Amino acid sequence: xxxxxxxxxxxxxxxxxxxxxxxxxxxxxxxxxxxxxxxxxxxxxxxxxxxxxxxxxxxxxxxxxxxxxxxxxxxxxxxxxxxxxxxx
Numbered sequence: 001x002x003x004x005x006x007x008x009x010x011x012x013x014x015x016x017x018x019x020x021x022x023x024x025x026x027x028x029x030x031x032x033x034x035x036x037x038x039x040x041x042x043x044x045x046x047x048x049x050x051x052x053x054x055x056x057x058x059x060x061x062x063x064x065x066x067x068x069x070x071x072x073x074x075x076x077x078x079x080x081x082x083x084x085x086x087x088x
Contacts, residue, residue, distance in 0.1 A: 002033050014083070024069045025080050031062040032084045 002010075007030065011021055014029040038055040042048060066086075070077040 002030065002037070006033065014080070024065050024072075025076060028062055028065050028069070028080055029084060031058050031065070032086070034058055035062065 010029045010033060011026055012018060014025045015021070015023060020026055035055065035058050038051055038058070041051055042055065045051070066077065066081075069080065
């Protein structure tokens with residue numbers, strides 16, 4: 001789980017305004033943060049299959065959001081990839 005302060009910071013960085021929690025940019029940023037935390041957890045607990053399943057679901061969801069954003073607005077897609085540091 002992301003702490004509330006970190007979540008608000010990510011929303012402020014990637015959102016259109018402070019209350020913007022639903023845009024694809026914000027969702028991708030929040031999912032990326034959750035994915036990083038789960039990867040660290042799974043390095044310590046490699047047999048935690050429930051968390052591994054959740055990680056896979058998050059990665060798939062982020063991938064779909066990125067595909068949507070790429071189709072919808074190429075500039076925002078490139079910006080979010082650069083900000084988050086994903087390889088594309």
